[in-house]
Amino acid sequence: MAPPRILLCGDVLGRLNLLFKRVSTVNKSNGPFDALLCVGQFFSDSPDRLEEISDYIDGPSSIPLPTYFIGDYGIGAFKILSVASKDPSNLGFKTDGLKICHNLFWLKGSGKFPLLGLSIAYLSGRHSSDDQPIGVYCEDDIDALRALAEEPGIVDLFLTNEWPSEILNRADTSDAPPGVSNPSGSDPVISQLAAEIKPRYHIAGTKGVFYAREPYSNDGAVHVTRFLGLAPVGNKDKQKFIHAISPTPASTMPAAELCMKPPNTTLSPYTVSEKTDNNTGATKRISNSTSDEQYWRFDVSKRQRKGNGDGERLCFKFTSTGSCSREEKCNFRHDIDAREQYLKGGCFDFINKGKCERGSACSFQHGEEGDGLSQKRTRSKIGGDTSATDGSQRKHCWFCLSSPNVESHLILSIGENCYCALAKGPLVEDHVLIVPVDHCPNTLSLAPEAETELHRYKSALKTYFKNQGKAVVYYEWLFKHGLSMHANLQAIPVPISRASDVRSHFILAAKKSGFEFEVVHPSRRSSESRNLLRSKFDEKSSFFYAELPEGTILSYSVEDKEKFPVQFGREVLASLLNVPDRADWRNCKLSKEDETQMAEHFKKRFEEFDPTR
Template identity: 30%
Template sequence: MMEQKRKILLCGDVEGKFNSLFNRVSTIDKKSGPFDCLFCVGNFFGINNKEFDAYKRGDKKVPIATYILGPNCADHVKLYPEDDSMELCENVYCLGKRGVYTDSKGLRIAYVSGIASKESSDFEYSSKDVMELYNACVRGNASFRGVDVLLTSQWPTDAMRHDSKQINLAINKTSDLPSWLVVKLKPRYHISGLEGVYYERSPFRAPNLGDHDTTLNLVTRFLGLARVANSDKQKWLYALNLTPLDKMKIGELLQKTTDETECPFNFTELDQKIFNTKRKSVGFNQYFYDTNAPEENNDMKYRKKRQKVEFDQSKCWFCLASPSVEKHLIVTVANSTYLALAKGPVVEEHFLICPIEHYQNSLGQPEDVTQEMNQFKEALRKFYDRNGKVAVFFERNYKTSHMQLQAVPILKRATKELKEIFIEEAEGHGLKLEVLDSHNRLDQVLQPNVPYFTVELPDGTLLYTKIKGNFPLNFAREVLVGGPILNCPERSDWKDCILGKEDEKVLVQRLRTDFEPFDFTNEGA
C-alpha cells in the first residue's frame, strides 16, 4: 500500500502572509517531502497582499502545487480571476465554488467555498450548494464509501460537542451546512479555518443514514487550523500521509481508535432545519423521506389506516406469464424454472435462475422448483468450467417481489479469501454474514417472511444474514466487482451496465448456442 500513499499539506488562513507560507512549505518539503500538493482553507488574501505581486511576476516561485478555496468576503472577490481561469499565478489554483478534487491515485477531496447564506453569491454558499456537492460525490458511484478530506472555510456547528477534551474556545462563524456535509460524506478528515485557533477534535463516527447510504462507518477527524505565522504560535500547517480510501481494506478503514467520541451532529435535526425535511425514524438509523409533507392534525394521524399494498402480478418483470417480462432475455425454459441473462450484467455470462410462477423467495417455493433450480446450478457450474471459471450464486430477499437466484462466474484463482472478503465487506455495512453449518438447512436458520441475503461460494460454503433495517441493494455486485475478484468497480450498479435491446438479443442468442451442450431441458441431453 505504500506506493498508493499521498502526502499533502493543509494550512489555515494565509491573510496575505505569502512569504511566511511558502518559505515554510519549501523547508518542510525539502526536509520531510516531497509533498504532492498544498490546500489552503480560510482567507487566502488579507488586507495587505503586496507580497503576492512577486509570485505573479515570477520573481518568486511557489514550491508545490497550491489549491485555495474561494473568497469569504465581498472585498476579496476582486482578487480572484473574473474569467473561468483557475490559475492565480504559477502553481497557485483556485478550486472554485464547490466540487471534488480527485488526484491521479484516487485521493478524493470535497470542498465548498465561502460563508453560509440563504442564497449563493461570489463569496457565499447555500443549502443548494451543499446538496449539489453531495450529489457530485455520489453521482456515478454506486458503491460510494465516503471522501478522504472535506475542506470548508467555516467550522461546522457543534464541532466541540461530546469532545472528551476540555475545550473552551470562542468560535463565531460556524454553520449547520458543513455539519450536514460531514454526516452525509463521512470524510476521514475535515479541515476548516477562519476562527484563528488550532483545534484537533477527538475522532468520531457519523451514523449510517438508511437504504441509500452506502458510506462506511469511517472515523472522522476534525481540524481547525490557525492563521499563518500567528503570534500565539498555534499550529497552522498540517501534514497528512494518506492512502486513498478506495485502495484500503475495509478492516483498516473500520479500525477502532482509543479516543473516539459520540458523533456531535444530529442528522435528523440538521436535515429538518436546513431542508425542512419531515422524517420519521423507523428503527436504528433508518428513515423515510418526505420533503413536502404537509402538517397533519394529530387526531387525523391516528384515524388514518394504512392501505394494504396489492401486488399486481401482471407488472412483475420475472413472472413468465406477465406481459412485463422481457422474454428476449430468456436463454432456456424448464418445467418450473427458467434461465435468463441478467439485466445490466456484471459480465456477459451473468445469469438469473427464476421460478416460472410467482414466489417471493427460495424458502417459500415448492420443493420441485428448488430441485430444478439445483439442476440449473449444476449445469452452470459445468458451463463455467469450460473456460476455467467457477460460479458464485446469491439471492437477496429484500425489496424484491419475485425470487431471483443470480449466478456470476469468476476465475478460479479469484476464490482465494473470497469468504473473508464477503464477510469483511458485510461488516463494513454493519452486517454479519454467518456460515451455514453442514448439519443445518437454510430453512432452519431463516424464515420466508424475514428479509435475508445468501451467497453460495464455489467451494459450497453458504453464507447468510438476516436483514434488519438497511441493506445495500448492490452488495453482492459490489463485492464481486472489486479488485481481487473481477476488478471492474465501475460495474457495481446494474443501471450503469444496461445494454441496448438489440445488443441483448445478439448476446442471448450466442449464450443459447454456447449453453446448449449443458442444457438439461433438451430431450436426450
C-alpha cells in the first residue's frame, strides 16, 4: 500500500476559511491527502472569528478532509469543547479524537492512536500554572506519555503545541529564521518528553515561524527524528504554515531503511555529552538543558547530578516504574517506601521535596494518608486534600467523613461502622466501594461490630446485583505496616453469564504477571475464609485478595521490590468485561453533575436492599 499522505498545519487562530481554502487548493493540485494535523492555537485570538468557526460546526461550511487539532485554547474554545465533551458519542476513553463536527476531531489531553497505519502521539494544551479545565496540560497527561514511551513500537509523529526548549542545540542555526532562538513558545517539558518518546517526526507550532531542523539521532534508538515548527495560518511574513509529508509507517519499514541516517544528521539536542577542554585536556560534563534544576522531576535516568544515591532527591524513573536503567550508578535515591506511596496516589513533588508548587490545585495526594475514591494512580478518591497539619504536613484522609472536602455527593449509604460510595472514574455502572467509617488500614483489621456491618453491606449488594442479573466481585489491597491508608473494599458487578469466567481470568492474568494465587475454596464459611486471610497477612508485605462470585478467594502476598500491577484487580475485570480502555480510572472521569445523578439513581434502586433502612 502507498504511504499515507498527511498535511501539517501551524496555529490556525480561528482562520478556518483561509485554512480550508488553502487545503482544498493543495489537495486538488497535489493530492489527494488523507488527513490534516493542526498544532498550536486552533481557536481564535479575537471575537470577530467566532461566527466563522460556528459556520463549520453548525452549518453551511464543510471541512474538506479529516482534521485533528491539539491547540484547545483561544476565544470560543471553552464553550465549543465543553459541549463536545458532554456529547454521548464522545464519552469514555477516546484517544483518537472527540468529534466536534464532520471531519473535525479534538485530540484531548494526551495519548497515542493509530492513523492510516501511523502511530501518532500528542500532548494537547500548553504549559500553564493556571488551573483550567481545558487548554493546558497537567501531570496526568505527562505521566500518560511517559508510560506510552516505554511501550514497544516506534512513534511516527509526535504533536505538541509548544516547541522543545533545546531543539536548536547542536544544530546549524545560521539559516534559522528570526525568532527561532527566542525562548517564548518553548517548554522544557516538551524536550524531556521528546527525548523519551523518540518520534520520527516532531511537529510543533506557537513560535510564529517555520523551521525544519536538521534530523537528529536518538539515544537508544536506530532511527532519526525530524523536527518541524510551523508558522500561523495567514501570517504577515508569509512563512510556511502548511507542510506535506508522506511517511511510511515504522511498523512496515524494513530495518535497513529505518536505520538510515541522512548526511546532515546531528546528535540529539537533549543528550548530556562529554567535551574535552582544549587547554587542559580535561573532560567536562556539559548539558544542553535550560531546565537542569528541574530535570530530576521528570526523568533522572538521563541526567547526572553531583553526589551519590544517598542524597535527598528521589529517582523519578524508579519511583514511577519500579526500575532504573542506571541501577547502582544512579545519583538519585531508589526508595521502595516512596514508590509505594507514589503508587497509592502520592504527589511526587510532595514526596520528594515535602511541598508541591500546585498546592490545592494539585489532584495528587499530599501526605501519607488517604487512599481515596479518586486518587490519580491506583484508586479513586472521595475527597480532596486539605491543609497540612503539624511538622509532617499530613492532610486529612480522603475517606474519613470528617474531611472538610469530602465529596459527599458520591456517598450512597452510611451505617454505624461502614458506608458505601460510588467509585470516582467507575469501571462499570454501579461500581461501589465499602469503606469503614473509622480510619483503619484494611478491612481485615476491623472490630467485630464493623466486620458484621461489612458483611451486611456485602450481602445487600449481592442481592441487589442478583436482582439485576449480575454477580459481584470484591477485591482489596492491604498495604504493609507503616502505610496508614484508609481501607476500602471494591465491589464490581459482572453479568451472571460471565461469573464463571472470573476465576480463570484472574489466574491467567496472574500467570502472565509471573505469580500464582493461593486459593481459598468456597466450601469454607465466609468468616473462616476471612480469618484465614488474616493469618496470611503479616503486615510486612503488601497483600491483594479477590472474592469471586461463587465464594472462592484468591490471595497473594507481594514481596518487597516486586513489581506488581497496582491496578491488577481492575485490569483483570476490564479485560473480562471487554472494556480494556477503562482499566485506568482516569479514562472514566465524569463531571460532578453526572456523578451526582448516578449516585441518586443508585440510591433509589438500592433503597429496598439498603441494610441501614
